[in-house]
Amino acid sequence: GQQVKQSSPSLTVQEGGISILNCDYENDMFDYFAWYKKYPDNSPTLLISVRSNVDKREDGRLTVFLNKSGKHFSLHITASQPEDTAVYLCAAGENQGGSAKLIFGEGTKLTVSS
Amino acid sequence: DMKVTQMPRYLIKRMGENVLLECGQDMSHETMYWYRQDPGLGLQLIYISYDVDSNSEGDIPKGYRVSRKKREHFSLILDSAKTNQTSVYFCASSLSTGRSAETLYFGSGTRLTVL
Numbered sequence: 001g002q003q004v005k006q007s008s009p010s011l012t013v014q015e016g017g018i019s020i021l022n023c024d025y026e027n028d029m030f031d032y033f034a035w036y037k038k039y040p041d042n043s044p045t046l047l048i049s050v051r052s053n054v055d056k057r058e059d060g061r062l063t064v065f066l067n068k069s070g071k072h073f074s075l076h077i078t079a080s081q082p083e084d085t086a087v088y089l090c091a092a093g094e095n096q097g098g099s100a101k102l103i104f105g106e107g108t109k110l111t112v113s114s
Numbered sequence: 115d116m117k118v119t120q121m122p123r124y125l126i127k128r129m130g131e132n133v134l135l136e137c138g139q140d141m142s143h144e145t146m147y148w149y150r151q152d153p154g155l156g157l158q159l160i161y162i163s164y165d166v167d168s169n170s171e172g173d174i175p176k177g178y179r180v181s182r183k184k185r186e187h188f189s190l191i192l193d194s195a196k197t198n199q200t201s202v203y204f205c206a207s208s209l210s211t212g213r214s215a216e217t218l219y220f221g222s223g224t225r226l227t228v229l
Contacts, residue, residue: 009154032215043118043204043220044157089156093215100145100164100210101172102218106156 006105023090120221133192137205145210
């Protein structure tokens with residue numbers, strides 16, 4: 001089964017609004033969580049990551065919220081802009097598990113309309 | 115300049131042919147990865163390599179093998195390619211000295227079409 005799941009394949013937000021992207025995971029051992037951004041015909045690049053010892057991390061317009069009991073994390077993008085239009089991939093892995101595997105979700109295509 | 119380089123960028127092969135995808139990194143990263151990306155499935159891990167000749171299967175290794183003879187170089191090999199191996203293949207690397215999940219640096223991808 002899919003260990004990391006993004007249930008919304010697409011999301012459209014008005015310019016200036018808040019984009020909320022969601023991700024669910026199954027493995028209790030995951031303690032590293034990340035969001036990557038991918039433009040068409042380009043490689044994924046890391047946006048923001050968080051370890052399980054915090055439940056929130058902010059970086060400019062980006063905030064990651066982590067809900068370990070619910071096995072859920074989300075990315076909030078405030079003041080969304082047309083250049084935020086891209087595919088967003090969530091990912092999770094184990095920090096202490098002796099494996100560097102990073103498992104990705106299916107991706108959510110965000111469109112910010114002006 | 116930190117970089118992961120993949121060659122070739124586009125490749126067309128016939129079913130049954132052998133395929134070699136090459137990846138290099140100049141960051142002295144220990145860990146390297148091969149993923150494939152398909153619509154609706156996101157990035158799926160094929161193989162992970164923790165160092166020279168230290169390779170582990172990912173989630174979908176069937177039909178693939180890998181080779182890592184130098185730390186900076188990681189190859190993905192398809193012996194007798196199949197049409198369902200048509201995909202975009204991404205190589206990545208991470209520092210990961212303690213075998214822990216952390217930032218991946220991706221190459222630009224190879225779009226493979228198997229006819």
